[in-house]
Amino acid sequence: MAKRSFKVATWTPVAVADTVAFTDLGYMALQGASATQRTAISEVYMGGQAATSAPCIMIGARDSTVGVTLTALPAGASDAALDPATAALAAPVVPFVASTTKPQRAATLGLLNLSFNAFGGIVRWVAYPGEELWMLGNTASFGEFSLSAYTGGTPGLMGSHIVYETL
Amino acid sequence: MPAHPRLGNLLIDHRAYDGSVFEADTSTCSHCQRVVVLRADRTRARAYCAKCDHYICDGCVGRPCTPFARILENFNG
Numbered sequence: 001m002a003k004r005s006f007k008v009a010t011w012t013p014v015a016v017a018d019t020v021a022f023t024d025l026g027y028m029a030l031q032g033a034s035a036t037q038r039t040a041i042s043e044v045y046m047g048g049q050a051a052t053s054a055p056c057i058m059i060g061a062r063d064s065t066v067g068v069t070l071t072a073l074p075a076g077a078s079d080a081a082l083d084p085a086t087a088a089l090a091a092p093v094v095p096f097v098a099s100t101t102k103p104q105r106a107a108t109l110g111l112l113n114l115s116f117n118a119f120g121g122i123v124r125w126v127a128y129p130g131e132e133l134w135m136l137g138n139t140a141s142f143g144e145f146s147l148s149a150y151t152g153g154t155p156g157l158m159g160s161h162i163v164y165e166t167l
Numbered sequence: 168m169p170a171h172p173r174l175g176n177l178l179i180d181h182r183a184y185d186g187s188v189f190e191a192d193t194s195t196c197s198h199c200q201r202v203v204v205l206r207a208d209r210t211r212a213r214a215y216c217a218k219c220d221h222y223i224c225d226g227c228v229g230r231p232c233t234p235f236a237r238i239l240e241n242f243n244g
Binding site for chain 1: 173174175176177178179180181182183184193194195200201202235239242
């Protein structure tokens with residue numbers, strides 16, 4: 001068990017309604033690596049980088065359609081252990097921002113609403129230890145968690161990270 | 168109210184935009200895992216499950232107590 005941080009240095013969310021396919025590079029997602037794997041999400045942070053007012057309706061949610069054929073993280077995105085002594089898991093959770101089959105946010109399993117203005121705004125949610133959001137397995141709807149923009153607003157440039165820990 | 172509320176934290180900082188800052192405790196619903204912002208100005212009683220001794224979200228009020236942790240335990244056998 002060790003905490004890891006999945007960060008994307010700079011990106012612009014693409015707003016979509018629930019149960020609509022995400023757009024590559026317009027979301028962040030974590031997908032479990034095996035059918036029984038459990039992962040706790042303990043922190044979500046977004047820092048606005050937009051040059052003008054950019055209200056972002058950011059939603060942390062489970063995905064009712066999970067990504068398939070996940071693409072490796074692009075430049076500026078990374079996934080790293082918080083503790084350098086962390087041993088690599090045999091089957092690590094997969095962080096991704098693009099895939100062949102796009103994920104879709106579940107309509108009924110939204111867990112976090114982190115709306116903010118990306119024009120210099122910052123939003124940070126931290127769970128109390130033991131009160132994290134849990135992922136389970138690698139299939140819908142418990143096996144994937146995403147951070148994405150809901151329809152509305154004018155999503156702007158931001159940087160973000162998700163801190164998680166696989167059991 | 169739970170014996171140990173176990174609250175998270177939400178910070179929305181717009182000081183660089185309009186000078187406003189919003190900070191509040193949050194609670195993770197023990198039944199469905201929705202994160203609830205505990206607004207300081209709420210006057211209604213907060214939804215609480217005495218069975219699992221935890222805040223729950225308004226949507227889970229009146230439903231049977233099935234903590235998400237138990238769902239995970241059952242899944243893993």
